[in-house]
Amino acid sequence: DSGVTQTPKHLITATGQRVTLRCSPRSGDLSVYWYQQSLDQGLQFLIQYYNGEERAKGNILERFSAQQFPDLHSELNLSSLELGDSALYFCASSVVSPGANVLTFGAGSRLTVL
Amino acid sequence: AQTVTQSQPEMSVQEAETVTLSCTYDTSENNYYLFWYKQPPSRQMILVIRQEAYKQQNATENRFSVNFQKAAKSFSLKISDSQLGDTAMYFCAFMKYGGSQGNLIFGKGTKLSVKP
Numbered sequence: 488d489s490g491v492t493q494t495p496k497h498l499i500t501a502t503g504q505r506v507t508l509r510c511s512p513r514s515g516d517l518s519v520y521w522y523q524q525s526l527d528q529g530l531q532f533l534i535q536y537y538n539g540e541e542r543a544k545g546n547i548l549e550r551f552s553a554q555q556f557p558d559l560h561s562e563l564n565l566s567s568l569e570l571g572d573s574a575l576y577f578c579a580s581s582v583v584s585p586g587a588n589v590l591t592f593g594a595g596s597r598l599t600v601l
Numbered sequence: 602a603q604t605v606t607q608s609q610p611e612m613s614v615q616e617a618e619t620v621t622l623s624c625t626y627d628t629s630e631n632n633y634y635l636f637w638y639k640q641p642p643s644r645q646m647i648l649v650i651r652q653e654a655y656k657q658q659n660a661t662e663n664r665f666s667v668n669f670q671k672a673a674k675s676f677s678l679k680i681s682d683s684q685l686g687d688t689a690m691y692f693c694a695f696m697k698y699g700g701s702q703g704n705l706i707f708g709k710g711t712k713l714s715v716k717p
Binding site for chain 2: 532
């Protein structure tokens with residue numbers, strides 16, 4: 488157990504629907520990251536939050552949004568789902584320091600869009 | 602923009618032997634970090650080893666070691682005494698120095714199979 492908790496583990500939904508993925512970071516970690524892993528795109532950085540504020544943005548679609556709450560858990564909202572959104576979505580957390588931010592990953596949420 | 606390239610999509614090794622996975626990267630940054638992550642069939646992403654670019658000494662973690670060649674922008678992973686549990690996808694990753702931009706850029710991965 489990495490200490491980063493993601494729910495749900497698996498999710499099957501239909502095109503056009505909206506889903507929410509949830510992440511609880513490791514105790515003491517203020518920063519949360521979301522990554523998408525798909526067969527064709529590999530592992531792609533989506534977005535980073537630090538203590539409730541957006542800190543960095545990657546290849547996140549406009550149909551996707553995220554937020555980090557005061558208790559530091561984060562949610563990734565995916566709307567108007569398309570077949571191509573089927574992927575493994577990882578959350579990771581870290582402390583933030585001037586040095587290396589070692590990311591600890593959760594077990595991922597597998598999204599299947601039918 | 603930074604890129605990470607892993608040129609070996611798949612590799613195999615016999616149990617107890619040594620294998621080296623290759624990784625090259627491109628960056629104009631002088632300070633950065635490099636990582637190897639392992640993703641076994643369980644899909645969990647597990648940190649294997651990390652290297653700070655300002656350190657000349659190669660990082661080691663038990664049976665795992667790296668060969669970091671900064672000028673050549675090369676960062677290979679050597680696994681000694683391979684074990685069946687080492688079977689996994691291995692991802693090389695780059696991170697710029699600086700706490701606020703701590704996101705990882707991953708290569709496409711190398712699928713390693715350890716055969717008994």
